[in-house]
Amino acid sequence: MDQSKLLPEIKARRSIRKYTSQAVEQEKIDLLLEAARLAPSVCNLQPLKILVVNKPVDLAFVSRASYSLGAVATAPLIFVALVQKNITDCLSVRVGELLENGAIPQINLDNLVSAEGKPFKLKLGNKYTYMSAAAALEHIVLQALHLNLGSCWVNHFDEAEVRAYFSIPPDFEIISLLTLGYAEENPKPRPRLASLLYSPPVIQENSV
Numbered sequence: 673m674d675q676s677k678l679l680p681e682i683k684a685r686r687s688i689r690k691y692t693s694q695a696v697e698q699e700k701i702d703l704l705l706e707a708a709r710l711a712p713s714v715c716n717l718q719p720l721k722i723l724v725v726n727k728p729v730d731l732a733f734v735s736r737a738s739y740s741l742g743a744v745a746t747a748p749l750i751f752v753a754l755v756q757k758n759i760t761d762c763l764s765v766r767v768g769e770l771l772e773n774g775a776i777p778q779i780n781l782d783n784l785v786s787a788e789g790k791p792f793k794l795k796l797g798n799k800y801t802y803m804s805a806a807a808a809l810e811h812i813v814l815q816a817l818h819l820n821l822g823s824c825w826v827n828h829f830d831e832a833e834v835r836a837y838f839s840i841p842p843d844f845e846i847i848s849l850l851t852l853g854y855a856e857e858n859p860k861p862r863p864r865l866a867s868l869l870y871s872p873p874v875i876q877e878n879s880v
């Protein structure tokens with residue numbers, strides 16, 4: 673196992689909130705989008721769409737719609753992350769592709785039961801759509817590291833203002849912004865919990 677890959681880069685990543693004025697090259701934008709396109713998603717539904725904002729007038733608007741706070745103020749590139757609300761309409765097509773590809777076996781779901789005998793239920797809905805979109809956005813964050821670009825997620829923006837400015841139709845939800853660009857700052861590591869390990873509570877059998 674090569675331990676010199678990925679984790680050191682993950683350790684060096686910071687949310688960048690101050691960027692130089694250098695534009696991000698189209699070639700790099702294409703690579704960032706490609707990294708997101710290849711991300712895993714629930715039932716391969718691929719709910720994420722990205723609006724690329726890099727014109728000064730548009731950036732200035734998005735910055736104001738985001739309270740001109742932190743990363744948006746200087747970012748030369750902002751990805752507006754959208755999810756398609758009716759994405760499950762594509763379920764049979766996407767699952768059909770997976771079956772054809774051999775990625776999943778052709779099985780009768782009606783025969784499946786849980787440990788306690790409950791029938792299988794397909795888990796779809798907003799939670800899984802957001803999880804899928806977040807996975808793809810984090811792919812962009814990691815690809816950005818390789819391209820010497822900083823990034824910062826931004827969820828503090830006025831969705832209605834951004835929607836109106838770019839005429840985004842109601843069948844898309846705007847879930848986040850992702851600012852990108854060449855870093856003008858070198859922040860120290862942000863605090864983290866010592867461990868994410870979860871230990872279930874110990875139940876004392878003779879406690880009553």
Ligand SMILES: Cc1cc2nc3c(=O)[nH]c(=O)nc-3n(C[C@H](O)[C@H](O)[C@H](O)COP(=O)(O)O)c2cc1C
Pocket residue numbers: 685686687688689742743824825826827828862
């Ligand atoms: C879903 C999400 C939303 C975030 N929203 C914002 C935001 O609105 N503004 C901001 O400056 N940073 C935002 N961040 C960045 C976090 O504040 C940052 O990741 C955290 O403080 C840890 O710092 P680090 O990324 O430098 O390790 C967001 C991060 C995530 C994952």
